[in-house]
Amino acid sequence: MRIGILAIQGNFEAHAKAFAEAGAEACEARTQSDLDRADALVLPGGESTTMLKLLREEGLWEPLRRACAAKPVFATCAGAILLACEVSHPAQESLGLVDIGVERNAYGRQVHSTVARLATGEGAELEAVFIRAPVIRRLGAGVRVLARYQGDPVLVEQGHFLVATFHPELTPDRTLQKMFLEKAAHVAA
């Protein structure tokens, strides 16, 4: 399984390392051919405005939308903002592929960033690092919530998309990477 990590800006290296540890082949994706060669994609955290501008400038916006519509995608933080249907605070363009509405920097500035322990389905605890994180304010009918923090959905799933508002690549736990790889293998089959 070849995981293409969108490497326009942000912490794509940490994602590549995390997926390598989870047993996948990870490579940085900066061009249309990089996107085409990948079996599944990761949209990492970083600054969504910066990514948005470069994707537009470099003619990658439509190729990325097509690739994301066709392949399994794991999106975190800024990646979730790129995939959402609506973005607020402030409003900005997005790919509109996952039926959620997100508010950027919804917890406030960096001093409000935090590490939380989330309860997941099977009684397991998941460590979640939130950095100037967005909040999912609207959930579409086809979106399933896998974990919440302070009542808000922070890990959701829709078809071949897995979306986290926090940073699973910044913890040593590889549960979510493995879960995504299983999901991607299932989609491929």
Next chain:
Amino acid sequence: MFLSDQFRVKVGLAEMLKGGVIMDVTNAEQAVIAEKAGACAVMALVKVPSDIRKEGGVARMSPVSKIREIQKSVSVPVMAKARIGHFMEARVLEALEVDFIDESEVLTPADEENHIWKHDFKVPFVCGARNLGEALRRIAEGAAMIRTKGEAGSGNIVEAVRHMRTIVKEMRAIQSYSVDELTAESKKHGAPLELMLYIHEHGKLPVPNFSAGGVATPADAALVMHLGAETVFVGSGIFKSPDPAAFAKAVVKAVTYYKDPVKVLEASEELPDGMPGLDIRQMAESDLMATRGW
């Protein structure tokens, strides 16, 4: 200390800025130009370094009203500079909720002996360094990001290159030593043994390492990325250039595609020459900013 949630969250934001460009801005109008060009963060300061150099006198933290105006005008992280050792400027910036504080040699130092004890703050700090020992001392004090000092406001990349090469070379050397030689190395570099052991094992700093001080063109930015920088700070290089919006956009593109010379060429196409530069060898010792702090 380094495994605490607070420290991890600080380094987390530094991680998010990787592969981007952080631009010096003095007001909201410049901040908007920077954000529109694709800056991943902006740095509020009272004057750009080349003006600080020209006008002399004491350079302090940016006026609060300017920082607030910048915070209101952009959605990317807003950083601001505090004087070396001036923990009260830093406390004011923390209360203002800036996203990162740069304890910076570009401003006039408030303490010639001590830097700020940064572990006590919720807000993350970035500090300048010329060599590995200096970088590790700042990390020991709680810096969540290191940037090479370069020579700010000079428009001359030579010092940024020197400092990045020095840090990378010294880390390579530490990796080649055996563990029982590290105490002596720790003494030589004036850096904590615990952090020397980290370098020995990982061959990199425990926090992101960015580059600053002298970047004036897209090729300069791509150069320091090749030498080991994970992100680039650009000060006077944008707003002292003949066309700030065009230079800002070009540097952003050159940093993302630094491995591809054709893309760096595309970024440089149609740009005029960069800001006027200074020959470091002809500067008086007292005019150097990089030697402030230790």
